[in-house]
Amino acid sequence: MxxxxxxxxxxxxxxxxxxxxxxxxxxxxxxxxxxxxxxxxxxxxxxxxxxxxxxxxxxxxxxxxxxxxxxxxxxxxxxxxxxxxxxxxxxxxxxxxxxxxxxxxxxxxxxxxxxxxxxxxxxxxxxxxxxxxxxxxxxxxxxxxxxxxxxxxxxxxxxxGILRTPSTPEISFSDDPLRMLRAARFASRLGFTVAPEVVAAMADMADRIDIVSVERIQAELTGLLLTDEPREGLDLLVRTGLAERFLPELPALKLEIDEHAHHKDVYEHSLTVLDQAIALEKARGHEPDIVNRLAALLHDIGKPATRRFEGSKVTFHHHDVVGAKLITKRLKALSYPTHVVKSVAKLTDLHLRFHGYSDGAWSDAAVRRYVRDAGGELERLHILTRADCTTRNRQRATRLRRAYEELEWRIDELASQEELAALRPHLDGTQIMEVLGIKPGREVGEAYAFLLEHRTEHGPVPEDEAVLLLRDWWAARNA
Missing domain, CATH: 3.30.460.10 (Beta Polymerase, domain 2)
Incomplete structure (x- = not known):
């Protein structure tokens, strides 16, 4: 200051x-x-x-x-x-x-x-x-x-470095309740402390935000997330109960820790992932990206619904799939553009994919499948997956970092040999119909999926070989 x-x-x-x-x-x-x-x-x-x-x-x-x-x-x-x-x-x-x-x-x-x-x-x-x-x-x-x-x-x-209101906070927030969200945004943007009486009024009047249009709320949330350090503002929204009014999945991450501390604090983990995603965004030369930041903050919102106690373990099976559905519903309710909703949901759905391979060698087929499934979200998936490592175990953190560096290196290596960024089957739909003598329909889609899977598993093949593969598949299908 x-x-x-x-x-x-x-x-x-x-x-x-x-x-x-x-x-x-x-x-x-x-x-x-x-x-x-x-x-x-x-x-x-x-x-x-x-x-x-x-x-x-x-x-x-x-x-x-x-x-x-x-x-x-x-x-x-x-x-x-x-x-x-x-x-x-x-x-x-x-x-x-x-x-x-x-x-x-x-x-x-x-x-x-x-x-x-x-x-x-x-x-x-x-x-x-x-x-x-x-x-x-x-x-x-x-x-x-x-x-x-x-x-x-x-x-x-x-x-x-203090945020106060010109009139009393109660009058100010009654005149325009959106100012409560602005307090969080300015706290993060300017690095200021919100005056105690302002925080108290935010907590007392949190339900007043309900009269503000969802579009204005979304704009303030986006503005907060795009600051360099949104953690303090987000935590202020959670502490005052404001987040509960329009983003209840965020405070819901404050799962009660069982007496044996079987899992990390999911809420604090999510804020740390957001911090790390922002740092990676900058390090990799990107402008602030609302998709990256929403995905980092919300990637684990499926955990409260999927938490199970299995003996001495706590599990969150399928929280990626459940989280993607919850994100779709919530971001639509907040009037985010369709492309943002789809991208954040996709990243959430894929954010555990790397961990299925992190302890083993990546085959060419696994690398192609990872790239194919990520599609246009590959760079964002790189950022989210790297940011999602918040372990304090230095040995484990180093192992995960090196494993992901190996994956990115393998992707670059294969991309230099193949058209990996535009992974397509050996033949397109028109060629499939010509080879098999069929018209547009379900069979073309099945043939396309077969050839794409073969391309993913084995890499590119010459066109004449692809034709033989397709005919053999067609014969076996109709046998």
């Missing part, structure tokens, strides 16, 4: 950097008799020295006036958010494309029976700021005068 002096120095540098844009914008609104302020996350990020090209403003002008004024400032504007008081614009200056949003002073609230906020416009900057989620997001800078506006102590909280 920056000291107050460092924050002020950061802000000065950032304001000088964006001056060519905001100075003119300030003049346009000031000459029309309106106030306009750089606000919220833009001020916070300026104080942290990390302001990007997206700038948020708030103004005394109503939306129609804002739109007209912005058109004097730049030819590129849009009014998609106009009903909520927001007008957007793009301004290109000195090689930078500035994304600008200007919103009329707001005073929105949720009603008890509504899943959407009721839009209301305010009449002062202080009234707008008190309606914001946290004090570190409730600071503003008057664009015309450069006066710093901080009525709720956001600068001190930024320096102390």
């Amino acid at each position: 920056p000291t107050l002096n460092r924050a002020q120095t950061n802000a000065m540098k950032e304001l000088l950097r964006i001056a060519p844009v905001i100075d003119e914008l300030g003049r346009v609104f000031d000459e029309a008799g309106h106030e306009i302020f750089l606000v919220g996350g833009s001020v916070r990020d300026a104080l942290l020295g990390s302001l990007g090209a997206d700038l948020d403003f708030t103004t005394s002008a109503l939306p129609d006036e804002t739109e007209a004024l912005l058109k004097r400032f730049t030819p590129t504007t849009w009014a998609i958010g106009k009903e909520y008081g927001t007008i957007g614009a793009i301004r290109r200056s000195e090689g930078v494309e500035w994304q600008i949003e200007v919103t009329t002073f707001r005073a929105d609230v949720y009603r008890d029976d509504s899943r959407k906020p009721e839009v209301a416009f305010g009449d002062s900057i202080d009234g707008d700021l008190v309606r914001r989620d946290f004090t570190v997001n409730a600071m503003a800078i008057n664009v015309a005068t450069k006066a710093f506006v901080d009525p709720y102590g956001g600068l001190d909280d930024l320096a102390d």
